[in-house]
Amino acid sequence: MFVRGLKRKCFDGEEDIEGTLAGIKAIPSYNLQRQSLLDMSLVKLQLCHMLVEPNLCRSVLIANTVRQIQEEMTQDGTWQMINTQSTGQASLDRLVSTDILCRSSREQAEGKHVPGYSTFNKDFAGDQAQDSSETMSTASSVQAPRNLQSNVWEMENPQENKGNFQKSLDQIFETLENKSPNSVEDLFSEVDNSYYDLDTMLTGMMSNTKMGHCDGLETFSSPTTATSNSNCKSDLNELDHIVEILVES
Amino acid sequence: FLGAGGGNDIQWCFSQVKGAVDDDVAEADIISTVEFNHSGELLATGDKGGRVVIFQQEQENKTQSHSRGEYNVYSTFQSHEPEFDYLKSLEIEEKINKIRWLPQKNAAQFLLSTNDKTIKLWKISERDKRPEGYNLKEEDGRYRDPTTVTTLRVPVFRPMDLMVEASPRRIFANAHTYHINSISINSDYETYLSADDLRINLWHLEITDRSFNIVDIKPANMEELTEVITAAEFHPNSCNTFVYSSSKGTIRLCDMRASALCDRHSKLFEEPEDPSNRSFFSEIISSISDVKFSHSGRYMMTRDYLSVKIWDLNMENRPVETYQVHEYLRSKLCSLYENDCIFDKFECCWNGSDRQVIFNRTVTFFLPPLCSIVMTGSYNNFFRMFDRNTKRDITLEASRENNKPRTVLKPRKVCASGKRKKDEISVDSLDFNKKILHTAWHPKENIIAVATTNNLYIFQDKMN
Numbered sequence: 001m002f003v004r005g006l007k008r009k010c011f012d013g014e015e016d017i018e019g020t021l022a023g024i025k026a027i028p029s030y031n032l033q034r035q036s037l038l039d040m041s042l043v044k045l046q047l048c049h050m051l052v053e054p055n056l057c058r059s060v061l062i063a064n065t066v067r068q069i070q071e072e073m074t075q076d077g078t079w080q081m082i083n084t085q086s087t088g089q090a091s092l093d094r095l096v097s098t099d100i101l102c103r104s105s106r107e108q109a110e111g112k113h114v115p116g117y118s119t120f121n122k123d124f125a126g127d128q129a130q131d132s133s134e135t136m137s138t139a140s141s142v143q144a145p146r147n148l149q150s151n152v153w154e155m156e157n158p159q160e161n162k163g164n165f166q167k168s169l170d171q172i173f174e175t176l177e178n179k180s181p182n183s184v185e186d187l188f189s190e191v192d193n194s195y196y197d198l199d200t201m202l203t204g205m206m207s208n209t210k211m212g213h214c215d216g217l218e219t220f221s222s223p224t225t226a227t228s229n230s231n232c233k234s235d236l237n238e239l240d241h242i243v244e245i246l247v248e249s
Numbered sequence: 250f251l252g253a254g255g256g257n258d259i260q261w262c263f264s265q266v267k268g269a270v271d272d273d274v275a276e277a278d279i280i281s282t283v284e285f286n287h288s289g290e291l292l293a294t295g296d297k298g299g300r301v302v303i304f305q306q307e308q309e310n311k312t313q314s315h316s317r318g319e320y321n322v323y324s325t326f327q328s329h330e331p332e333f334d335y336l337k338s339l340e341i342e343e344k345i346n347k348i349r350w351l352p353q354k355n356a357a358q359f360l361l362s363t364n365d366k367t368i369k370l371w372k373i374s375e376r377d378k379r380p381e382g383y384n385l386k387e388e389d390g391r392y393r394d395p396t397t398v399t400t401l402r403v404p405v406f407r408p409m410d411l412m413v414e415a416s417p418r419r420i421f422a423n424a425h426t427y428h429i430n431s432i433s434i435n436s437d438y439e440t441y442l443s444a445d446d447l448r449i450n451l452w453h454l455e456i457t458d459r460s461f462n463i464v465d466i467k468p469a470n471m472e473e474l475t476e477v478i479t480a481a482e483f484h485p486n487s488c489n490t491f492v493y494s495s496s497k498g499t500i501r502l503c504d505m506r507a508s509a510l511c512d513r514h515s516k517l518f519e520e521p522e523d524p525s526n527r528s529f530f531s532e533i534i535s536s537i538s539d540v541k542f543s544h545s546g547r548y549m550m551t552r553d554y555l556s557v558k559i560w561d562l563n564m565e566n567r568p569v570e571t572y573q574v575h576e577y578l579r580s581k582l583c584s585l586y587e588n589d590c591i592f593d594k595f596e597c598c599w600n601g602s603d604r605q606v607i608f609n610r611t612v613t614f615f616l617p618p619l620c621s622i623v624m625t626g627s628y629n630n631f632f633r634m635f636d637r638n639t640k641r642d643i644t645l646e647a648s649r650e651n652n653k654p655r656t657v658l659k660p661r662k663v664c665a666s667g668k669r670k671k672d673e674i675s676v677d678s679l680d681f682n683k684k685i686l687h688t689a690w691h692p693k694e695n696i697i698a699v700a701t702t703n704n705l706y707i708f709q710d711k712m713n
Binding site: 044065 | 479
């Protein structure tokens with residue numbers, strides 16, 4: 001998704017965009033947009049579980065959206081994590097979020113999410129500002145959410161994604177059903193629990209540092225190699241952001 | 250020459266605003282429901298902090314016909330407290346999801362208020378007299394020494410300052426596993442329904458330890474869950490009929506005479522999807538957030554994310570009218586999904602039921618209900634009204650900047666694309682944190698209550 005501050009060139013043939021999006025060189029492919037929607041949805045579902053008692057209607061709607069994407073990707077044959085970077089197809093009206101809706105609400109959304117998620121957002125923005133290559137930036141935009149997804153679901157390789165994804169959806173609904181501490185723990189049993197431990201995050205011991213750093217094309221097809229990236233400056237930014245959120249709350 | 254409803258368009262004027270002035274909104278003050286009682290004299294609001302505030306309309310000065318009475322605080326009470334469910338280790342929010350008034354039967358007023366799990370029947374009564382002159386007690390309540398009592402007198406009632414008391418008369422608990430989204434009082438005035446995400450229960454107002462489950466859409470295997478109940482309402486005249494809406498944009502009408510468990514609907518209202526508008530967000534925006542019967546019961550109105558639809562109960566395959574609330578958001582759905590605004594649940598309401606025709610200020614005729622105008626909220630503190638007869642619509646704003654009484658509100662306009670005209674607001678400038686989810690229309694007059702995040706605005710029509 002396009003975060004404020006991104007420098008991209010204008011969409012061709014798009015209606016007037018005032019102000020913030022300075023330019024968009026090429027239209028990201030439908031597949032990439034769909035992938036990022038899928039990733040965003042999975043993150044939302046994950047966050048649902050971190051709330052005290054998830055809103056069932058919202059969870060169901062998001063899960064249905066995920067299923068729809070999954071079905072379409074299965075039909076397309078693109079369910080195996082794609083490598084293509086085709087920027088051709090223009091049927092974007094379905095997914096394009098061309099305008100930044102409301103900065104204050106977005107900032108607010110960042111502020112109220114679990115720091116991990118906000119950090120992801122912030123890293124994403126931070127990285128994008130530095131990227132010179134346009135194709136790299138589109139790759140990174142997909143990479144960042146996938147890294148998050150990898151950490152969260154602890155998928156070892158793309159092949160397992162589908163199975164784990166289905167399993168995770170099922171677990172979510174079981175959890176919604178039971179809502180007992182044990183179920184929630186089961187859901188997270190595969191996940192590195194320290195992810196949600198704010199103390200560990202603050203002390204920087206976290207796998208947090210794995211997220212959001214992309215070396216673009218190199219790491220595109222192997223999500224887990226991102227673990228080797230560490231950018232001190234981004235780490236500091238992350239920590240600042242986390243502290244900011246905690247202080248505000 | 251018609252009063253409310255027909256003829257000329259209504260000119261809305263600011264009347265009052267209630268609530269804190271600061272921009273810094275305390276979470277507990279967020280208004281979560283607004284409801285007029287059956288006479289319109291009382292206006293209740295519920296908030297996220299579990300409190301109910303009731304406003305009462307001042308008695309009109311009959312000789313002065315220039316303005317209707319103002320609403321002032323009548324009673325405030327804590328309806329629900331936060332609770333902790335120890336079995337699930339989950340907190341139960343005290344936020345008031347809905348308030349519904351019972352019709353008045355005696356001097357006291359009764360209302361039902363509900364949070365996610367528990368419904369309460371509250372009695373609101375006035376006390377303006379108190380007994381004085383007890384034989385055995387002093388004025389302050391202490392008991393007198395019996396040996397000092399030498400005479401016998403009858404206590405008398407003496408006037409006192411008006412005191413309004415709210416007391417919980419019934420607590421209907423432990424019947425909902427999921428979050429309650431609706432309550433609706435039956436036209437028999439003896440029973441009511443409560444609906445959560447997966448079940449609807451029928452209660453008797455006098456009985457708190459039992460309720461009957463009348464709808465259950467929970468699948469045997471929760472992994473198969475794809476649809477939830479979003480709202481439910483009893484038919485205004487037919488005490489055996491109710492409807493419930495779903496997250497897939499369908500409305501089911503059920504008849505309780507058909508069977509004890511109304512899992513099979515009598516009617517299913519669903520509009521076929523428009524293939525040209527199909528997207529990954531189609532289902533989410535089709536989810537119905539509110540359903541309201543018209544006063545006659547012939548029609549019902551539903552609200553989904555982008556539109557208001559009017560359905561004729563005799564026609565199941567499509568609505569008879571559709572009104573676009575903020576179509577300019579259709580191209581922004583992805584961003585609205587990202588910031589969760591796409592899940593906002595807007596309510597809708599009909600205009601008041603009675604039409605009054607006043608001749609020479611002395612004679613009043615009451616004409617049958619019209620239900621010609623529908624109202625619903627949007628973002629940027631805008632709210633919208635659609636006139637079903639003239640097909641005209643208007644966008645107004647609830648803001649403190651327009652707060653001069655009897656000044657007609659200026660219509661607002663959102664510029665979807667292209668060149669923005671003067672006084673128009675572009676979609677990008679809309680504030681999505683300022684949402685109007687709850688609105689209410691006085692049952693008899695052209696007075697409306699519009700809730701922003703933490704303020705309640707009251708508007709009325711300009712009386713000539």
